[in-house]
Every structure is written in C-alpha cells, then in structure tokens.
Amino acid sequence: MSNIEEKAGQSGKSMDCAKRKADRPARPVRILVSACLMGASCRYDGADNGREEVQALGQRAVLVPFCPEIYGGLMTPRMPSEIRDGGVFAKDGRDVTHQYMRGAAEALKMAQLLGCQAAVLKERSPSCGSHQIYDGTFTGTRIDGMGVTARLLAEHGLRIFSEEETEDCLRWIEEQGSERR
Ligand code: SF4
Numbered sequence: 158m159s160n161i162e163e164k165a166g167q168s169g170k171s172m173d174c175a176k177r178k179a180d181r182p183a184r185p186v187r188i189l190v191s192a193c194l195m196g197a198s199c200r201y202d203g204a205d206n207g208r209e210e211v212q213a214l215g216q217r218a219v220l221v222p223f224c225p226e227i228y229g230g231l232m233t234p235r236m237p238s239e240i241r242d243g244g245v246f247a248k249d250g251r252d253v254t255h256q257y258m259r260g261a262a263e264a265l266k267m268a269q270l271l272g273c274q275a276a277v278l279k280e281r282s283p284s285c286g287s288h289q290i291y292d293g294t295f296t297g298t299r300i301d302g303m304g305v306t307a308r309l310l311a312e313h314g315l316r317i318f319s320e321e322e323t324e325d326c327l328r329w330i331e332e333q334g335s336e337r338r
Pocket residue numbers: 190191192193194199200201223224225226227279282284285
C-alpha cells in the first residue's frame with residue numbers, strides 16, 4: 158500500500174470515528190437527589206418530603222435518590238438533629254456528628270461513582286440543607302448555612318440546588334445539553 162493510500166485510510170478512519178462520536182447520543186446528566194424528595198419515607202419522623210416538581214426532573218436527567226442519614230448508619234424514625242458548635246447533635250444531646258459525616262462521605266462516593274454533576278437537596282436539613290438550616294436550639298429558628306452533605310458535595314464541585322430551585326435546575330440541565338452538542 159502506498160503512503161498516500163495509507164494516509165487516506167487513516168483519515169477515513171478518523172472521519173468514521175468523528176462521525177460515530179457525533180452520532181452517539183449525549184450522556185444524560187445525572188443528579189443526586191435527597192431520597193425523601195423522591196417520596197422515600199426516610200425523614201427523621203418516618204415521613205417523606207415528596208415533591209412532584211423534583212420527581213419531574215427525571216424526564217430530563219437521570220436522578221439518583223440518596224439519603225445520607227440512612228447511609229450514615231441512622232435509623233428511621235430517629236431523633237431530630239441540628240447543627241451547632243461545628244457538630245451535629247440529636248435533640249436528646251447525643252453527638253451524631255460522626256454519622257452525619259459518614260453519610261456525607263457516602264453521598265460523595267455515590268455521586269462520583271455514578272458521575273453526578275449536581276444535586277437537588279432538601280432545604281433546611283442538617284444533612285441536605287443548601288442555603289438554610291436550623292440553629293441548633295430546636296426552636297424552629299432558621300439561620301443561613303449548609304447541611305453536612307450539601308457542603309461536602311459543593312466543596313467537590315457539584316452544583317447544588319434545593320427543592321425550591323427546580324426551575325434553575327432545569328435551566329442548568331439545558332445548559333449541560335447544549336455544551337455537549
Ligand atoms: S438526610 Fe436528606 S434525604 Fe435523608 S431524610 Fe433528611 S433531607 Fe431527606
């Protein structure tokens with residue numbers, strides 16, 4: 158085979174490869190979601206926080222339900238907990254910081270394993286809150302802050318949305334699609 162034929166063969170192969178790449182459907186966006194927002198009864202009191210607008214994101218992205226408190230080793234139902242003095246404490250005073258940190262680490266592991274680029278998390282939870290949490294006095298007082306899992310995921314580059322920001326999340330999903338085209 159002449160050099161020219163060899164080069165033509167190589168360039169044909171790379172064109173085929175480029176075409177195959179262009180034909181290949183874009184990999185769907187994957188998003189970690191607080192399992193309680195998907196309808197799982199994993200809230201501290203055994204209830205769920207099911208939100209239709211969050212579940213509907215599943216039409217545009219692959220949703221990965223995850224509950225960091227369960228993966229951290231806590232039971233359902235369980236004592237409510239809040240963040241104070243850099244730790245997490247149950248209402249009876251028990252220090253549950255370790256379980257919360259373990260749940261956050263498991264959430265990060267799952268997100269990285271499955272290639273999740275974003276998370277939609279339940280606002281005000283000591284694990285999942287992304288803008289607000291309770292102040293540690295168990296009086297229903299809200300303060301600005303993040304839950305343990307939301308903070309760890311954000312520190313590792315995931316885009317974090319609360320269940321109150323599904324419109325923003327939809328726009329972000331659109332942007333990811335257009336970046337891949
Ligand atoms: S830890 Fe997160 S996912 Fe689990 S019940 Fe609380 S808010 Fe929902």
